Amino acid sequence: MLAIIVMAGYLFLLLAMGLLSNRFFKGTAADYFLASRGIGPFVLLMSLFGTTMTAFALVGSSGEAFKSGIGVYGKLASWSGIIHSACFFLIGIKLWSFGKRFGYITQIQFFRDRFDSDKIGIVLFPMLVGLVIPYLLIGVLGAGTVISKVTAGAFPEAFPDTRGGLPFWIGAGVICLVVLAYVFFGGVRGTAWANTFQTIVFMVFGVVTFSVISSELGGVKNATALVKEHNPTRLKRAVTEADMEHYQQRLAAYEANPEEAIIKPQKPHAETQLGFLTYMFIPLSVAMFPHLFQHWLTAKSAKSFRLAVVAHPIMIMIVWVPCVLIGVWATSAVFDGKPVIPPGFTNPNAVFAVMVKKLSTPMLGSFLTAGVLAAIMSSLDSQFLCIGSIFTNDIVAHYFARDRLTDHQKVLWGRVFVVLIVGITYALGVKLQGARGVFTLGIWCFTGFASLFPLVFAAIYWRRATKAGAYACILTAAATWIYFFAQSGYGADRGYLVFGMQPAAIMVTMSAIAMFVVSLMTPPPAPATVAKFFDPPASLSVAKREPSLSGGRA
Amino acid sequence: MKHFVFALIILLAILHQxxxxxxxxxxxxxxxxxxxxxxxxxxxxxxACLWAMAVKFCWPTDLEAAVDPESAVDFEAAPSHSADGGSAQ
Incomplete structure (x- = not known):
């Protein structure tokens, strides 16, 4: 019951925030979709971080560390610290400046202008929306499942099928309604405020939980020493013959006398050098996330990006290091003479929840649940809004209304689409609850967005990039994604590699080659287009020339 | 300095392995x-440290000036220093 009170209080706060942000709403499309491009450095940092860190950062990182050891941090977190900030710096600021100068709201508007192609949106739209929807589903599925598990036992008579917990359809429904409310009323401003609040919540409770769990395990040194004793390979990335021998011995000892051995050893997992290296391609996906593009455009000035560029790697570290350690400790944690994670535990994503439930207080567990929901919702809201924005601005306003919609009509359409998308996602979530394949599909979405990285990079930095090159890049990305996804058994093979590399490495390379070769084979873009995106505005050229003249005179 | 900072970032990516x-x-x-x-x-x-250096030494001032009138004033002032610097050589 405590968990329900804490969650209800938390969701009420979010609703209040959404309604409050509505009081600042100016009634224009630019305000609804981009907060009138007035978001400052701190809120921008928090909304970018909250959007890129899904529930995977809290729950999945511990689960992966439990399965494969400390290598998960280097593969996912430290690469992200380098590459995400690079994308903010090299891509985000440029796109923000184009957005502000030419009034863009969506990625497709930018690409249509840059490549002089009205139809590029028709090719890009299904790919972007198709890759975002599984993300949305992951959020809804995660939220419904978490609420159902946390409330177990609260309503034994009303919901005996779920061991007294709120059924999935109620939990997911409540989360969808709360997110819908603050996105509907507050637009991107409501989303940014909610993300800021939610990011603080999941960071603070993550760190507090880490300290409570480590204390219950007899201190941080003792927790690590237990891992060294029972599962030493979880503390490194290589597996030697000696490690395998140690594992076999421990396993034999456990099988001979489980009560004395206590911990059943985990099978060692080795990271390959090439697999580890090619993980660097996956974080490139942030350059093409449509929901991140929308957040970039909300920045008040280019200077607003500075804090996000610098602080993002540190924020990742603050969230990930404790979660990875908790996951590694879980392999060998003993409490009251018994293993915290029972032998034969098959769901790594539940490791974090079990550790919290067994090693912390109910109150902290409730707050941490609110933190997990915060991580889920801070990604869901941006994705709902961005799809509503793409439908409104790129499809209805551009193709059907021929860019003649008024501001009021755009806001209205935006809200209608947000309601529809939330409704469809919720219905799909209820239908697909318990389907594990959806989570795997989510991982492939990162790869899909990453494969489009050469498109945005060339659009910004290569004058010679042409319309045909852009189409070739998009089609190559789509074709390779479909091919490798099918080769992996539609995500069934979770460790699928191509020549020992992440598929993203091959896909990014191939789409980059397609962009490069086809652009060179086709006529260069119109001089006016090149001048629009690569030459400084006339007023600036004058400003630039004047000092050089004075310098010449000196 | 700009090239030096980006070289350091590439070095960090190499040291990642x-x-x-x-x-x-x-x-x-x-x-x-x-x-x-x-x-x-x-x-x-x-x-984080290297990106802080990038923000300090590689910041795209002209980009900011292109869309922000306030920065444009800064931009117009900034090159005049370089013009002075040029004359001092």
Whole structure:
């Protein structure tokens, strides 16, 4: 019951925030979709971080560390610290400046202008929306499942099928309604405020939980020493013959006398050098996330990006290091003479929840649940809004209304689409609850967005990039994604590699080659287009020339 | 300086591949963080420091000036320093 009170209080706060942000709403499309491009450095940092860190950062990182050891941090977190900030710096600021100068709201508007192609949106739209929807589903599925598990036992008579917990359809429904409310009323401003609040919540409770769990395990040194004793390979990335021998011995000892051995050893997992290296391609996906593009455009000035560029790697570290350690400790944690994670535990994503439930207080567990929901919702809201924005601005306003919609009509359409998308996602979530394949599909979405990285990079930095090159890049990305996804058994093979590399490495390379070769084979873009995106505005050229003249005179 | 900062970022990306810690589970930083994890936490901190340098030394002032009138004033003032600097050479 405590968990329900804490969650209800938390969701009420979010609703209040959404309604409050509505009081600042100016009634224009630019305000609804981009907060009138007035978001400052701190809120921008928090909304970018909250959007890129899904529930995977809290729950999945511990689960992966439990399965494969400390290598998960280097593969996912430290690469992200380098590459995400690079994308903010090299891509985000440029796109923000184009957005502000030419009034863009969506990625497709930018690409249509840059490549002089009205139809590029028709090719890009299904790919972007198709890759975002599984993300949305992951959020809804995660939220419904978490609420159902946390409330177990609260309503034994009303919901005996779920061991007294709120059924999935109620939990997911409540989360969808709360997110819908603050996105509907507050637009991107409501989303940014909610993300800021939610990011603080999941960071603070993550760190507090880490300290409570480590204390219950007899201190941080003792927790690590237990891992060294029972599962030493979880503390490194290589597996030697000696490690395998140690594992076999421990396993034999456990099988001979489980009560004395206590911990059943985990099978060692080795990271390959090439697999580890090619993980660097996956974080490139942030350059093409449509929901991140929308957040970039909300920045008040280019200077607003500075804090996000610098602080993002540190924020990742603050969230990930404790979660990875908790996951590694879980392999060998003993409490009251018994293993915290029972032998034969098959769901790594539940490791974090079990550790919290067994090693912390109910109150902290409730707050941490609110933190997990915060991580889920801070990604869901941006994705709902961005799809509503793409439908409104790129499809209805551009193709059907021929860019003649008024501001009021755009806001209205935006809200209608947000309601529809939330409704469809919720219905799909209820239908697909318990389907594990959806989570795997989510991982492939990162790869899909990453494969489009050469498109945005060339659009910004290569004058010679042409319309045909852009189409070739998009089609190559789509074709390779479909091919490798099918080769992996539609995500069934979770460790699928191509020549020992992440598929993203091959896909990014191939789409980059397609962009490069086809652009060179086709006529260069119109001089006016090149001048629009690569030459400084006339007023600036004058400003630039004047000092050089004075310098010449000196 | 701009090239130097970007070279450092590329160097950090190369140093990310820490094959020398691959098989080390004996060295513990602060007595509880395995060196393979502590090193990569250090990579995150180094990334933040390098991006802070990029913000300071490689900031696209002209880009800011192109869309922000206030920055445009700064921009117009900034090159005049370089013009002075040029004359001092």
């Amino acid at each position: 820490d094959f020398w810690w691959w098989n080390d589970n004996d060295t513990m930083v602060l007595g509880f963080i395995p060196i393979g994890l502590a090193y990569h936490a250090g990579v995150s901190i180094a990334a």
